[in-house]
Amino acid sequence: MGAGKVHRPDVDAPRGGSPATAPSGSGYGGDTGRPVVAVLCGDHRPNGMAKVEQEAEVRYANAEGLADALRGADALFVWDFLSTAVPDAWHAADRLRWLHIASAGVDPVLFPELRSSDVVLTNSRGVFDTPIAEYVLGVILAFAKDLMRSYDLQREKRWQHRETERVGGKRALVVGTGPIGRAIATTLRTAGMEVSGAGRSYRANDAHFGTVYPTDELSEHVGSADYVIAIAPLTEQTSGMFDRHVFRAMKNGARFINVGRGELAVTGDLIEALDTGQLGGAALDVFDNEPLPADSPLWTMPHVLVSPHMSGDVVGWRDSLVEIFVDNFTRWAAGEPLRNVVDKDLGYVPTGTSRV
Known part of the structure:
Protein backbone atom coordinates (compact mmCIF):
# COMPACT_ATOMS: atom_id res chain seq x y z
CA MET A 1 0.00 0.00 0.00
CA VAL A 127 -26.61 -1.90 8.99
CA PHE A 128 -29.75 -1.08 10.94
CA ASP A 129 -32.39 -0.43 8.26
CA THR A 130 -34.15 -3.79 8.13
CA PRO A 131 -33.78 -4.70 11.84
CA ILE A 132 -35.33 -1.41 12.96
CA ALA A 133 -38.12 -1.75 10.41
CA GLU A 134 -38.87 -5.21 11.81
CA TYR A 135 -38.86 -3.81 15.35
CA VAL A 136 -41.37 -1.13 14.37
CA LEU A 137 -43.70 -3.66 12.76
CA GLY A 138 -43.29 -5.87 15.83
CA VAL A 139 -44.38 -3.21 18.30
CA ILE A 140 -47.28 -2.16 16.06
CA LEU A 141 -48.47 -5.78 16.09
CA ALA A 142 -47.97 -5.90 19.86
CA PHE A 143 -50.22 -2.87 20.28
CA ALA A 144 -52.85 -3.97 17.76
CA LYS A 145 -53.07 -7.54 19.09
CA ASP A 146 -52.82 -6.47 22.75
CA LEU A 147 -49.90 -8.82 23.33
CA MET A 148 -48.59 -7.03 26.39
CA ARG A 149 -51.97 -7.43 28.12
CA SER A 150 -52.13 -11.09 27.08
CA TYR A 151 -48.76 -11.68 28.71
CA ASP A 152 -49.87 -9.96 31.93
CA LEU A 153 -53.07 -12.00 32.05
CA GLN A 154 -51.15 -15.20 31.44
CA ARG A 155 -48.91 -14.51 34.40
CA GLU A 156 -52.04 -13.95 36.49
CA LYS A 157 -53.59 -17.17 35.08
CA ARG A 158 -56.64 -15.19 34.00
CA TRP A 159 -58.74 -16.23 30.98
CA GLN A 160 -60.08 -12.92 29.67
CA HIS A 161 -61.44 -12.84 26.14
CA ARG A 162 -60.88 -9.61 24.23
CA GLU A 163 -61.17 -8.24 20.72
CA THR A 164 -58.13 -6.76 19.01
CA GLU A 165 -57.41 -4.38 16.15
CA ARG A 166 -56.56 -4.85 12.51
CA VAL A 167 -53.19 -3.62 11.28
CA GLY A 168 -54.17 -3.51 7.62
CA GLY A 169 -55.71 -0.18 6.71
CA LYS A 170 -54.19 1.71 9.66
CA ARG A 171 -52.27 4.87 8.89
CA ALA A 172 -48.63 5.44 9.79
CA LEU A 173 -46.62 8.65 9.57
CA VAL A 174 -42.86 8.01 9.44
CA VAL A 175 -40.96 11.12 10.54
CA GLY A 176 -37.55 10.79 8.95
CA THR A 177 -37.20 9.77 5.31
CA GLY A 178 -33.66 8.39 5.21
CA PRO A 179 -32.80 4.73 4.55
CA ILE A 180 -34.20 3.47 7.86
CA GLY A 181 -37.39 5.45 7.36
CA ARG A 182 -37.75 4.04 3.86
CA ALA A 183 -37.24 0.49 5.16
CA ILE A 184 -39.92 1.11 7.77
CA ALA A 185 -42.32 2.42 5.12
CA THR A 186 -41.75 -0.59 2.88
CA THR A 187 -42.26 -3.04 5.74
CA LEU A 188 -45.44 -1.38 6.99
CA ARG A 189 -46.92 -1.26 3.49
CA THR A 190 -46.29 -4.99 3.21
CA ALA A 191 -48.48 -5.40 6.30
CA GLY A 192 -51.26 -3.48 4.58
CA MET A 193 -50.79 -0.12 6.28
CA GLU A 194 -51.16 3.26 4.63
CA VAL A 195 -47.87 5.13 4.99
CA SER A 196 -46.83 8.74 4.54
CA GLY A 197 -43.64 10.51 5.54
CA ALA A 198 -42.34 13.74 7.02
CA GLY A 199 -39.00 15.17 5.95
CA ARG A 200 -37.18 18.40 5.22
CA SER A 201 -39.46 19.39 2.34
CA TYR A 202 -42.75 18.47 0.70
CA ARG A 203 -42.71 15.76 -1.95
CA ALA A 204 -45.57 14.16 -3.84
CA ASN A 205 -45.51 10.69 -5.39
CA ASP A 206 -42.51 9.54 -3.38
CA ALA A 207 -41.65 5.93 -4.19
CA HIS A 208 -41.65 4.85 -0.53
CA PHE A 209 -43.97 7.27 1.25
CA GLY A 210 -46.39 8.51 -1.35
CA THR A 211 -46.60 11.97 0.20
CA VAL A 212 -43.81 13.51 2.26
CA TYR A 213 -44.84 16.46 4.42
CA PRO A 214 -42.37 19.08 5.71
CA THR A 215 -41.42 18.47 9.33
CA ASP A 216 -41.90 22.14 10.17
CA GLU A 217 -45.60 21.51 9.53
CA LEU A 218 -45.69 18.34 11.61
CA SER A 219 -48.58 19.37 13.83
CA GLU A 220 -50.75 19.87 10.75
CA HIS A 221 -50.35 16.27 9.58
CA VAL A 222 -49.97 14.01 12.63
CA GLY A 223 -53.72 14.07 13.28
CA SER A 224 -54.53 11.54 10.57
CA ALA A 225 -52.06 8.88 11.75
CA ASP A 226 -52.80 5.91 13.98
CA TYR A 227 -49.07 5.39 14.49
CA VAL A 228 -46.38 8.08 14.43
CA ILE A 229 -42.84 6.75 14.08
CA ALA A 230 -39.85 8.96 14.92
CA ILE A 231 -36.65 8.05 13.06
CA ALA A 232 -35.34 11.50 12.13
CA PRO A 233 -31.64 12.27 12.73
CA LEU A 234 -30.91 14.45 15.75
CA THR A 235 -30.08 17.98 14.58
CA GLU A 236 -30.70 21.47 15.88
CA GLN A 237 -33.90 21.50 13.82
CA THR A 238 -35.26 18.15 15.03
CA SER A 239 -34.35 18.34 18.72
CA GLY A 240 -37.59 18.54 20.71
CA MET A 241 -39.75 18.37 17.59
CA PHE A 242 -42.28 16.15 19.38
CA ASP A 243 -43.52 18.54 22.02
CA ARG A 244 -46.82 19.28 23.74
CA HIS A 245 -48.11 21.07 20.65
CA VAL A 246 -47.47 18.10 18.36
CA PHE A 247 -48.73 15.48 20.83
CA ARG A 248 -51.96 17.39 21.30
CA ALA A 249 -52.41 17.53 17.53
CA MET A 250 -52.21 13.74 17.25
CA LYS A 251 -55.32 11.59 16.92
CA ASN A 252 -56.80 10.67 20.27
CA GLY A 253 -55.50 7.20 21.12
CA ALA A 254 -52.71 7.19 18.51
CA ARG A 255 -49.46 5.40 19.35
CA PHE A 256 -46.02 7.00 19.30
CA ILE A 257 -42.91 4.98 18.43
CA ASN A 258 -39.43 6.45 18.87
CA VAL A 259 -36.53 4.55 17.30
CA GLY A 260 -34.52 7.66 16.37
CA ARG A 261 -33.09 9.65 19.26
CA GLY A 262 -34.57 10.30 22.69
CA GLU A 263 -34.00 14.03 22.27
CA LEU A 264 -36.48 14.15 19.38
CA ALA A 265 -39.25 14.14 22.00
CA VAL A 266 -39.74 16.39 25.01
CA THR A 267 -39.99 13.72 27.69
CA GLY A 268 -42.22 15.68 30.05
CA ASP A 269 -44.66 16.46 27.26
CA LEU A 270 -44.69 12.81 26.18
CA ILE A 271 -45.45 11.65 29.72
CA GLU A 272 -48.26 14.20 29.93
CA ALA A 273 -49.78 13.02 26.65
CA LEU A 274 -49.69 9.41 27.88
CA ASP A 275 -51.03 10.29 31.32
CA THR A 276 -53.99 12.23 29.96
CA GLY A 277 -54.86 9.51 27.45
CA GLN A 278 -54.17 11.72 24.45
CA LEU A 279 -51.81 8.96 23.30
CA GLY A 280 -52.99 5.38 23.37
CA GLY A 281 -49.49 4.06 23.93
CA ALA A 282 -45.81 4.45 23.16
CA ALA A 283 -42.95 2.14 22.20
CA LEU A 284 -39.69 3.82 23.20
CA ASP A 285 -36.29 2.46 22.30
CA VAL A 286 -34.35 5.69 22.88
CA PHE A 287 -34.37 8.28 25.64
CA ASP A 288 -32.84 11.66 26.34
CA ASN A 289 -31.19 10.15 29.42
CA GLU A 290 -29.79 6.63 28.99
CA PRO A 291 -30.01 4.31 30.79
CA LEU A 292 -33.56 5.36 31.60
CA PRO A 293 -33.52 6.39 35.28
CA ALA A 294 -35.22 3.98 37.66
CA ASP A 295 -37.56 6.71 38.88
CA SER A 296 -38.89 7.54 35.40
CA PRO A 297 -42.68 7.04 35.23
CA LEU A 298 -42.22 5.57 31.75
CA TRP A 299 -41.14 2.27 33.31
CA THR A 300 -44.55 1.60 34.82
CA MET A 301 -47.02 3.55 32.70
CA PRO A 302 -49.69 1.39 31.07
CA HIS A 303 -49.42 0.86 27.31
CA VAL A 304 -45.75 1.88 27.29
CA LEU A 305 -43.09 -0.48 25.95
CA VAL A 306 -39.52 0.36 26.99
CA SER A 307 -36.51 -1.25 25.30
CA PRO A 308 -32.85 -0.34 26.00
CA HIS A 309 -31.71 1.21 22.70
CA MET A 310 -31.67 -2.16 20.94
CA SER A 311 -34.13 -1.92 18.06
CA GLY A 312 -31.38 -2.33 15.45
CA ASP A 313 -29.15 -4.72 17.35
CA VAL A 314 -29.62 -8.17 15.85
CA VAL A 315 -27.26 -11.14 15.93
CA ALA A 334 -6.34 3.49 -1.91
CA GLY A 335 -7.49 7.08 -2.39
CA GLU A 336 -10.95 5.94 -3.50
CA PRO A 337 -14.31 7.54 -2.64
CA LEU A 338 -15.65 6.67 0.79
CA ARG A 339 -19.07 5.21 1.56
CA ASN A 340 -21.58 7.02 3.78
CA VAL A 341 -20.00 10.48 3.84
CA VAL A 342 -21.98 12.69 6.21
CA ASP A 343 -22.89 16.24 5.27
CA LYS A 344 -21.71 17.94 8.45
CA ASP A 345 -24.09 20.86 7.96
CA LEU A 346 -27.11 18.57 7.63
CA GLY A 347 -25.95 16.01 10.19
CA TYR A 348 -26.56 12.93 8.03
CA VAL A 349 -25.75 11.30 4.70
CA PRO A 350 -27.92 13.04 2.08
CA THR A 351 -30.54 10.81 0.52
CA GLY A 352 -29.39 9.15 -2.67
CA THR A 353 -25.68 9.46 -1.88
CA SER A 354 -23.20 7.15 -0.23
CA ARG A 355 -19.83 8.41 -1.42
CA VAL A 356 -17.83 11.54 -2.13
Whole structure:
Protein backbone atom coordinates (compact mmCIF):
# COMPACT_ATOMS: atom_id res chain seq x y z
CA MET A 1 0.00 0.00 0.00
CA GLY A 2 1.56 3.29 -1.06
CA ALA A 3 1.90 5.99 1.54
CA GLY A 4 0.85 8.74 -0.82
CA LYS A 5 -2.56 7.16 -1.37
CA VAL A 6 -3.74 8.26 2.06
CA HIS A 7 -2.37 11.77 2.17
CA ARG A 8 0.73 13.70 1.24
CA PRO A 9 1.84 16.15 3.93
CA ASP A 10 3.88 18.11 1.41
CA VAL A 11 0.70 19.17 -0.39
CA ASP A 12 -2.09 18.61 2.14
CA ALA A 13 -2.56 20.72 5.25
CA PRO A 14 -3.45 18.88 8.48
CA ARG A 15 -7.22 18.73 9.00
CA GLY A 16 -7.52 17.98 12.67
CA GLY A 17 -8.16 20.18 15.67
CA SER A 18 -4.70 21.81 15.92
CA PRO A 19 -2.03 22.98 13.46
CA ALA A 20 0.89 20.61 12.99
CA THR A 21 3.77 19.90 10.67
CA ALA A 22 4.32 16.48 9.15
CA PRO A 23 7.08 14.37 10.68
CA SER A 24 10.11 14.05 8.48
CA GLY A 25 10.60 10.85 6.52
CA SER A 26 6.98 9.70 6.68
CA GLY A 27 3.77 10.46 4.84
CA TYR A 28 1.83 9.39 7.94
CA GLY A 29 1.59 10.32 11.57
CA GLY A 30 3.58 7.31 12.80
CA ASP A 31 7.19 6.22 12.47
CA THR A 32 6.53 3.08 10.41
CA GLY A 33 5.56 4.58 7.06
CA ARG A 34 2.03 3.30 7.64
CA PRO A 35 -1.14 5.24 8.45
CA VAL A 36 -2.08 5.58 12.11
CA VAL A 37 -5.63 4.63 13.07
CA ALA A 38 -6.94 5.44 16.53
CA VAL A 39 -9.86 3.33 17.75
CA LEU A 40 -12.09 4.51 20.60
CA CYS A 41 -13.30 1.19 21.96
CA GLY A 42 -13.65 1.30 25.71
CA ASP A 43 -13.00 -2.11 27.27
CA HIS A 44 -14.07 -4.18 24.26
CA ARG A 45 -12.03 -4.11 21.05
CA PRO A 46 -13.86 -4.76 17.77
CA ASN A 47 -13.32 -8.13 16.13
CA GLY A 48 -12.43 -8.42 12.47
CA MET A 49 -9.74 -5.74 12.39
CA ALA A 50 -6.93 -7.99 11.07
CA LYS A 51 -6.75 -6.31 7.64
CA VAL A 52 -6.50 -2.85 9.19
CA GLU A 53 -3.87 -4.04 11.69
CA GLN A 54 -1.80 -5.42 8.80
CA GLU A 55 -1.92 -2.17 6.86
CA ALA A 56 -1.83 0.43 9.63
CA GLU A 57 -0.56 1.23 13.07
CA VAL A 58 -3.71 0.75 15.16
CA ARG A 59 -4.00 2.40 18.56
CA TYR A 60 -6.85 1.07 20.71
CA ALA A 61 -7.91 3.45 23.47
CA ASN A 62 -10.59 4.09 26.04
CA ALA A 63 -11.95 7.55 26.78
CA GLU A 64 -9.08 8.42 29.14
CA GLY A 65 -6.42 7.40 26.62
CA LEU A 66 -8.04 8.83 23.49
CA ALA A 67 -6.05 12.07 23.43
CA ASP A 68 -2.75 10.18 23.45
CA ALA A 69 -4.01 7.88 20.70
CA LEU A 70 -5.08 10.82 18.55
CA ARG A 71 -1.69 12.55 18.50
CA GLY A 72 -0.28 11.90 15.05
CA ALA A 73 -3.28 9.74 14.05
CA ASP A 74 -4.56 9.94 10.48
CA ALA A 75 -7.96 8.32 11.11
CA LEU A 76 -10.30 7.69 14.03
CA PHE A 77 -12.72 4.79 14.32
CA VAL A 78 -15.34 5.53 16.99
CA TRP A 79 -16.30 1.97 17.86
CA ASP A 80 -17.77 3.03 21.21
CA PHE A 81 -20.40 5.11 19.43
CA LEU A 82 -22.23 6.14 22.62
CA SER A 83 -19.09 7.69 24.08
CA THR A 84 -18.87 11.46 24.42
CA ALA A 85 -15.06 11.41 24.71
CA VAL A 86 -14.18 12.72 21.26
CA PRO A 87 -14.85 16.45 21.87
CA ASP A 88 -12.70 16.46 25.01
CA ALA A 89 -9.80 14.78 23.19
CA TRP A 90 -10.10 16.80 19.99
CA HIS A 91 -7.26 19.17 20.92
CA ALA A 92 -4.86 16.29 20.29
CA ALA A 93 -6.14 15.56 16.75
CA ASP A 94 -3.20 17.23 15.03
CA ARG A 95 -3.21 15.22 11.77
CA LEU A 96 -6.67 13.69 11.57
CA ARG A 97 -8.15 13.30 8.08
CA TRP A 98 -11.06 10.95 8.55
CA LEU A 99 -13.44 9.96 11.34
CA HIS A 100 -15.77 6.96 11.09
CA ILE A 101 -18.46 6.20 13.68
CA ALA A 102 -19.98 2.76 14.17
CA SER A 103 -23.56 4.00 14.15
CA ALA A 104 -26.05 5.65 11.84
CA GLY A 105 -26.47 8.65 14.14
CA VAL A 106 -23.51 11.02 14.31
CA ASP A 107 -24.64 13.45 17.03
CA PRO A 108 -22.06 12.19 19.59
CA VAL A 109 -19.23 13.45 17.35
CA LEU A 110 -20.85 16.34 15.50
CA PHE A 111 -19.48 19.11 17.71
CA PRO A 112 -18.52 22.57 16.41
CA GLU A 113 -14.79 21.91 16.01
CA LEU A 114 -15.41 18.86 13.85
CA ARG A 115 -18.01 20.70 11.78
CA SER A 116 -15.58 23.49 11.01
CA SER A 117 -12.64 21.19 10.26
CA ASP A 118 -11.79 19.46 6.99
CA VAL A 119 -12.00 16.03 8.62
CA VAL A 120 -14.24 13.74 6.56
CA LEU A 121 -17.00 12.12 8.62
CA THR A 122 -18.55 8.78 7.66
CA ASN A 123 -21.16 6.65 9.42
CA SER A 124 -22.47 3.08 9.37
CA ARG A 125 -25.62 3.67 7.38
CA GLY A 126 -27.23 0.48 6.09
CA VAL A 127 -26.61 -1.90 8.99
CA PHE A 128 -29.75 -1.08 10.94
CA ASP A 129 -32.39 -0.43 8.26
CA THR A 130 -34.15 -3.79 8.13
CA PRO A 131 -33.78 -4.70 11.84
CA ILE A 132 -35.33 -1.41 12.96
CA ALA A 133 -38.12 -1.75 10.41
CA GLU A 134 -38.87 -5.21 11.81
CA TYR A 135 -38.86 -3.81 15.35
CA VAL A 136 -41.37 -1.13 14.37
CA LEU A 137 -43.70 -3.66 12.76
CA GLY A 138 -43.29 -5.87 15.83
CA VAL A 139 -44.38 -3.21 18.30
CA ILE A 140 -47.28 -2.16 16.06
CA LEU A 141 -48.47 -5.78 16.09
CA ALA A 142 -47.97 -5.90 19.86
CA PHE A 143 -50.22 -2.87 20.28
CA ALA A 144 -52.85 -3.97 17.76
CA LYS A 145 -53.07 -7.54 19.09
CA ASP A 146 -52.82 -6.47 22.75
CA LEU A 147 -49.90 -8.82 23.33
CA MET A 148 -48.59 -7.03 26.39
CA ARG A 149 -51.97 -7.43 28.12
CA SER A 150 -52.13 -11.09 27.08
CA TYR A 151 -48.76 -11.68 28.71
CA ASP A 152 -49.87 -9.96 31.93
CA LEU A 153 -53.07 -12.00 32.05
CA GLN A 154 -51.15 -15.20 31.44
CA ARG A 155 -48.91 -14.51 34.40
CA GLU A 156 -52.04 -13.95 36.49
CA LYS A 157 -53.59 -17.17 35.08
CA ARG A 158 -56.64 -15.19 34.00
CA TRP A 159 -58.74 -16.23 30.98
CA GLN A 160 -60.08 -12.92 29.67
CA HIS A 161 -61.44 -12.84 26.14
CA ARG A 162 -60.88 -9.61 24.23
CA GLU A 163 -61.17 -8.24 20.72
CA THR A 164 -58.13 -6.76 19.01
CA GLU A 165 -57.41 -4.38 16.15
CA ARG A 166 -56.56 -4.85 12.51
CA VAL A 167 -53.19 -3.62 11.28
CA GLY A 168 -54.17 -3.51 7.62
CA GLY A 169 -55.71 -0.18 6.71
CA LYS A 170 -54.19 1.71 9.66
CA ARG A 171 -52.27 4.87 8.89
CA ALA A 172 -48.63 5.44 9.79
CA LEU A 173 -46.62 8.65 9.57
CA VAL A 174 -42.86 8.01 9.44
CA VAL A 175 -40.96 11.12 10.54
CA GLY A 176 -37.55 10.79 8.95
CA THR A 177 -37.20 9.77 5.31
CA GLY A 178 -33.66 8.39 5.21
CA PRO A 179 -32.80 4.73 4.55
CA ILE A 180 -34.20 3.47 7.86
CA GLY A 181 -37.39 5.45 7.36
CA ARG A 182 -37.75 4.04 3.86
CA ALA A 183 -37.24 0.49 5.16
CA ILE A 184 -39.92 1.11 7.77
CA ALA A 185 -42.32 2.42 5.12
CA THR A 186 -41.75 -0.59 2.88
CA THR A 187 -42.26 -3.04 5.74
CA LEU A 188 -45.44 -1.38 6.99
CA ARG A 189 -46.92 -1.26 3.49
CA THR A 190 -46.29 -4.99 3.21
CA ALA A 191 -48.48 -5.40 6.30
CA GLY A 192 -51.26 -3.48 4.58
CA MET A 193 -50.79 -0.12 6.28
CA GLU A 194 -51.16 3.26 4.63
CA VAL A 195 -47.87 5.13 4.99
CA SER A 196 -46.83 8.74 4.54
CA GLY A 197 -43.64 10.51 5.54
CA ALA A 198 -42.34 13.74 7.02
CA GLY A 199 -39.00 15.17 5.95
CA ARG A 200 -37.18 18.40 5.22
CA SER A 201 -39.46 19.39 2.34
CA TYR A 202 -42.75 18.47 0.70
CA ARG A 203 -42.71 15.76 -1.95
CA ALA A 204 -45.57 14.16 -3.84
CA ASN A 205 -45.51 10.69 -5.39
CA ASP A 206 -42.51 9.54 -3.38
CA ALA A 207 -41.65 5.93 -4.19
CA HIS A 208 -41.65 4.85 -0.53
CA PHE A 209 -43.97 7.27 1.25
CA GLY A 210 -46.39 8.51 -1.35
CA THR A 211 -46.60 11.97 0.20
CA VAL A 212 -43.81 13.51 2.26
CA TYR A 213 -44.84 16.46 4.42
CA PRO A 214 -42.37 19.08 5.71
CA THR A 215 -41.42 18.47 9.33
CA ASP A 216 -41.90 22.14 10.17
CA GLU A 217 -45.60 21.51 9.53
CA LEU A 218 -45.69 18.34 11.61
CA SER A 219 -48.58 19.37 13.83
CA GLU A 220 -50.75 19.87 10.75
CA HIS A 221 -50.35 16.27 9.58
CA VAL A 222 -49.97 14.01 12.63
CA GLY A 223 -53.72 14.07 13.28
CA SER A 224 -54.53 11.54 10.57
CA ALA A 225 -52.06 8.88 11.75
CA ASP A 226 -52.80 5.91 13.98
CA TYR A 227 -49.07 5.39 14.49
CA VAL A 228 -46.38 8.08 14.43
CA ILE A 229 -42.84 6.75 14.08
CA ALA A 230 -39.85 8.96 14.92
CA ILE A 231 -36.65 8.05 13.06
CA ALA A 232 -35.34 11.50 12.13
CA PRO A 233 -31.64 12.27 12.73
CA LEU A 234 -30.91 14.45 15.75
CA THR A 235 -30.08 17.98 14.58
CA GLU A 236 -30.70 21.47 15.88
CA GLN A 237 -33.90 21.50 13.82
CA THR A 238 -35.26 18.15 15.03
CA SER A 239 -34.35 18.34 18.72
CA GLY A 240 -37.59 18.54 20.71
CA MET A 241 -39.75 18.37 17.59
CA PHE A 242 -42.28 16.15 19.38
CA ASP A 243 -43.52 18.54 22.02
CA ARG A 244 -46.82 19.28 23.74
CA HIS A 245 -48.11 21.07 20.65
CA VAL A 246 -47.47 18.10 18.36
CA PHE A 247 -48.73 15.48 20.83
CA ARG A 248 -51.96 17.39 21.30
CA ALA A 249 -52.41 17.53 17.53
CA MET A 250 -52.21 13.74 17.25
CA LYS A 251 -55.32 11.59 16.92
CA ASN A 252 -56.80 10.67 20.27
CA GLY A 253 -55.50 7.20 21.12
CA ALA A 254 -52.71 7.19 18.51
CA ARG A 255 -49.46 5.40 19.35
CA PHE A 256 -46.02 7.00 19.30
CA ILE A 257 -42.91 4.98 18.43
CA ASN A 258 -39.43 6.45 18.87
CA VAL A 259 -36.53 4.55 17.30
CA GLY A 260 -34.52 7.66 16.37
CA ARG A 261 -33.09 9.65 19.26
CA GLY A 262 -34.57 10.30 22.69
CA GLU A 263 -34.00 14.03 22.27
CA LEU A 264 -36.48 14.15 19.38
CA ALA A 265 -39.25 14.14 22.00
CA VAL A 266 -39.74 16.39 25.01
CA THR A 267 -39.99 13.72 27.69
CA GLY A 268 -42.22 15.68 30.05
CA ASP A 269 -44.66 16.46 27.26
CA LEU A 270 -44.69 12.81 26.18
CA ILE A 271 -45.45 11.65 29.72
CA GLU A 272 -48.26 14.20 29.93
CA ALA A 273 -49.78 13.02 26.65
CA LEU A 274 -49.69 9.41 27.88
CA ASP A 275 -51.03 10.29 31.32
CA THR A 276 -53.99 12.23 29.96
CA GLY A 277 -54.86 9.51 27.45
CA GLN A 278 -54.17 11.72 24.45
CA LEU A 279 -51.81 8.96 23.30
CA GLY A 280 -52.99 5.38 23.37
CA GLY A 281 -49.49 4.06 23.93
CA ALA A 282 -45.81 4.45 23.16
CA ALA A 283 -42.95 2.14 22.20
CA LEU A 284 -39.69 3.82 23.20
CA ASP A 285 -36.29 2.46 22.30
CA VAL A 286 -34.35 5.69 22.88
CA PHE A 287 -34.37 8.28 25.64
CA ASP A 288 -32.84 11.66 26.34
CA ASN A 289 -31.19 10.15 29.42
CA GLU A 290 -29.79 6.63 28.99
CA PRO A 291 -30.01 4.31 30.79
CA LEU A 292 -33.56 5.36 31.60
CA PRO A 293 -33.52 6.39 35.28
CA ALA A 294 -35.22 3.98 37.66
CA ASP A 295 -37.56 6.71 38.88
CA SER A 296 -38.89 7.54 35.40
CA PRO A 297 -42.68 7.04 35.23
CA LEU A 298 -42.22 5.57 31.75
CA TRP A 299 -41.14 2.27 33.31
CA THR A 300 -44.55 1.60 34.82
CA MET A 301 -47.02 3.55 32.70
CA PRO A 302 -49.69 1.39 31.07
CA HIS A 303 -49.42 0.86 27.31
CA VAL A 304 -45.75 1.88 27.29
CA LEU A 305 -43.09 -0.48 25.95
CA VAL A 306 -39.52 0.36 26.99
CA SER A 307 -36.51 -1.25 25.30
CA PRO A 308 -32.85 -0.34 26.00
CA HIS A 309 -31.71 1.21 22.70
CA MET A 310 -31.67 -2.16 20.94
CA SER A 311 -34.13 -1.92 18.06
CA GLY A 312 -31.38 -2.33 15.45
CA ASP A 313 -29.15 -4.72 17.35
CA VAL A 314 -29.62 -8.17 15.85
CA VAL A 315 -27.26 -11.14 15.93
CA GLY A 316 -24.14 -10.23 13.93
CA TRP A 317 -24.64 -6.46 13.97
CA ARG A 318 -21.22 -5.76 15.47
CA ASP A 319 -19.52 -7.76 12.72
CA SER A 320 -21.43 -5.76 10.12
CA LEU A 321 -20.27 -2.49 11.68
CA VAL A 322 -16.63 -3.56 11.50
CA GLU A 323 -17.06 -4.72 7.90
CA ILE A 324 -18.25 -1.26 6.88
CA PHE A 325 -15.24 0.37 8.55
CA VAL A 326 -12.76 -2.10 7.03
CA ASP A 327 -14.26 -1.56 3.58
CA ASN A 328 -14.01 2.21 4.02
CA PHE A 329 -10.44 1.90 5.31
CA THR A 330 -9.50 -0.02 2.15
CA ARG A 331 -11.07 2.72 0.02
CA TRP A 332 -9.43 5.49 2.05
CA ALA A 333 -5.98 3.89 1.86
CA ALA A 334 -6.34 3.49 -1.91
CA GLY A 335 -7.49 7.08 -2.39
CA GLU A 336 -10.95 5.94 -3.50
CA PRO A 337 -14.31 7.54 -2.64
CA LEU A 338 -15.65 6.67 0.79
CA ARG A 339 -19.07 5.21 1.56
CA ASN A 340 -21.58 7.02 3.78
CA VAL A 341 -20.00 10.48 3.84
CA VAL A 342 -21.98 12.69 6.21
CA ASP A 343 -22.89 16.24 5.27
CA LYS A 344 -21.71 17.94 8.45
CA ASP A 345 -24.09 20.86 7.96
CA LEU A 346 -27.11 18.57 7.63
CA GLY A 347 -25.95 16.01 10.19
CA TYR A 348 -26.56 12.93 8.03
CA VAL A 349 -25.75 11.30 4.70
CA PRO A 350 -27.92 13.04 2.08
CA THR A 351 -30.54 10.81 0.52
CA GLY A 352 -29.39 9.15 -2.67
CA THR A 353 -25.68 9.46 -1.88
CA SER A 354 -23.20 7.15 -0.23
CA ARG A 355 -19.83 8.41 -1.42
CA VAL A 356 -17.83 11.54 -2.13
